[in-house]
Amino acid sequence: MKLIYEISSKGRGGVRIPEDRISEHDIISKNLLRAAPAELPEVSESEVVRHYTKLSRLNYSVDTHFYPLGSCTMKHNPRACEAAASLPDLCDTHPLWPQLRHGGLLTQGSLQILYSLERMLSEITGLAEFTLQPMAGSHGELTAVMMMAAYHRDRGNKKTHIIIPDSAHGTNPASAALGGYAVVTIPSDASGDMDIELFKAALNDETAGVMLTLPSTLGVFNPKVKEIIKAVHAVDGLMYYDGANFNAIMGRIKPGELGFDLCHLNLHKSFSTPHGGGGPGTGPVGVCEKLRPYLPISRVAKTKDGTYTLDYDFPKSIGYIAPFYGNFAILVRAYAYLLMLGRDGLRATSDRAVLNANYVQEKLRPYFAAVTKGRCMHECVFSGKTLGEGVHTLDLAKALLDRGYHAPTIYFPLNVPEAIMIEPTETETRETLDAFCKDMIEIFELSKTNPEAVHAAPITTPVGRLDEVAAAKNMELTFQ
């Protein structure tokens, strides 16, 4: 498809700008002005509308396709949450207003939403207090690592490293490094859990903390979690819960009650806010009582008279990690979703997510090598090693695109060869799951009888397999 720059035609424009000049503000000398206008497209509104509508139709999305992308929790996004976030009273509020004198009174609605959502997340996770500021899951990880560092500094602890299992998302080690720590990676054992013996050997007085995803990225709930937490606390280390997979246990298990000291939640996953093609996300962080002083500022507080206010007076705080209060419009969506789910809906959601994953796992088990012998949680992981000779997981993924599904997550986790990670989510019907499994099995069989047909996929998508090596080599990153 042509680029918007390629349909540009001199003299067109998509917006009429008011012409009422009210002054001749010409105090700017030439050396402060740009030499020529930016070469933006010249297109009418109808051309812009048609162009981006056409572009949108080249996408697979949850609204149009089953999207079993493991670990990403691509579930339905209730439209009411959009309606709530679009209310003009919420959209048109400047983030600096509450920082004006008496300005908190101008933004009581927004502050109340933040305060209420924090309280709900604390209740759900069993942690004392939340900050809603982190703008993505990985930003939440970094915020948590910064709080870990502040805690240890305050205690005079000499800590040098953070322990992370090899099945963790790559953001965990990257966030630990950005927080100033070395990373010690622990391999997984045969059951997919962090190898407990190797873990204990690595744990020492210099361990700042451990970052654990639970259930793990293999879709397994580590039954030794309390043992791990106890050992970490014994060296005054902190236990961090990566909430990437919280969708499996919400409404049933509180990480805080298990003994975790900090956690982040991906509201764009578990709490159903749209992924938007990859962002914005939001990754609030909860902490236990002893870490409360280190939370970022500002913090939302409720005063005795019932009004809401911002509080900055926390001398031990790690400081500011975001310009304001987080991705507010995304937080509104999560709040609306939680209000509709309520206590029972929360558990019902994870129950159905786990049911759907186990249902798919058992249907596919005779064909693909399942990583889990018993029950999985909200996602199931297979290896594509059983596909026909010369056929890889990537080929399976492309063949699924041809059949109208977004592909599962592939080649992750890294410790499973030819990994296929399927997360159906609770918002898919049994009929969809049956049809998907049927297609998975057909592709499996085709890989044995006609591997070339699988290699050729996809053929129904707007483009075929793209040359990624050439993209990196030629580096055409803008339209010239």
Next chain:
Amino acid sequence: MSISPFACTSPDDEKAMLASIGAKTFDDLFAHIPAEFQSDQFNLPEGLSEMEMMQQIRAIARKNSSDLTNFCGAGFYDHFIPAAVNSLTSRGEFFTAYTPYQPEAAQGTLQAMFEYQTAITRLTNMEVSNSSLYDGGTALFEGMMMALRITKRNRVLVDEGVSPIYRTMLCSYTRNLKIEYREVPLSGGVADRAAFAKQLDGTVGAVLLQNPNFFGCLDDLTDVIAQAHGAGAIAVVSAYPISLGVVKTPGEMDADIVTGDGQSLGLPLSFGGPYLGFMATKKKYVRNMPGRIVGATTDGQGRRGYVLTLQAREQHIRREKAASNICTNMQLCALRSVVYLSLLGKHGFTDVARQCMDRAGYAWMRLKAIKGVEPLYDRPFFNEFALKLPKDAGEVVSDLISEGIAAGFPAGRYYPGMENVLLCAFTEKRTKKEIDILAAKLESVL
């Protein structure tokens, strides 16, 4: 029984599905987790219907005073957003898609990103752009880290005209790293050349600047950037994107890395987010740039297509050695901005920038004529400037709010000693009449 309005299996389905996997109840699915790990104490309200939820949130939202006439900017501005921006970007195919891991099924997202990257390079006069970061503050931090990676040095000089909102973030982020972070006070409202020259030695890796700066002052930073280059440092410039409609670009000043907040490009203020951070650089530094980058390529039949490229820098491959821990971007916000920029186009974008400057120019004339009011700096500005008032600016703002006007931002909140300084910002949305009312009311409370 418990209901989740968004779970899709019927009770009959559930019975059959449980049976097919050898379970009787949902509890069986969790039987491998020790019972003592499970909690039944969830002190949450009962779920609401959509109608009840909307009533509740509407009532809460009404407690905001969103109808103030807004002259408060400080980096975040109340610009007009054409209706087509909302309507196109709320299409489910964009809205409910994920990261384009399967490029054949995500050409819409990928092409839009390629168009966005192109727009950002054209606004800034730089060679390459990533496909967005969280916000202007974290983008500046990432720009600083990138500069230190390139120079393999660990000292940073930051101009005090850089938004204090961003500088406080930089302080937090650098605290655990081996980075020496130093701020350079302004001189007459702009970067202090002599102070930079004095401090720029062979150990400084990054120089952070902003134009227009926090006080709205415009500056041609070409010489400061040349100074930085002379010392082997990388110059990072944070820019306000709308100003780039008329103002000399960081690229024209030979900046190495340009960052900024894209909120003004078609995103509502929304009480602080989501916004987007943009970042552009010279082609030779592209492998040090964090975040997602989209590149053009072809398929087996020679058709043009787009993919995420240079992923070897990223956390999912490099883990703790990655260029950054960032694994996402602000895709949907970036989409809003490229739709916005396409609608305005080459001439509309320039016109909007001119309108902002024009309104600020009129207000400058009106406000500095008020008895007792003086400009803090008599320097060229774009759409925002600082005034010295005869009394506490916080009090003045507070007084005018009861008149329905958010008169500006009191600089004293971030700059001790500037308690009487008020920052006033103007966009194309502010009318002559509104500015006249601001002038009259300001005069009446002084």
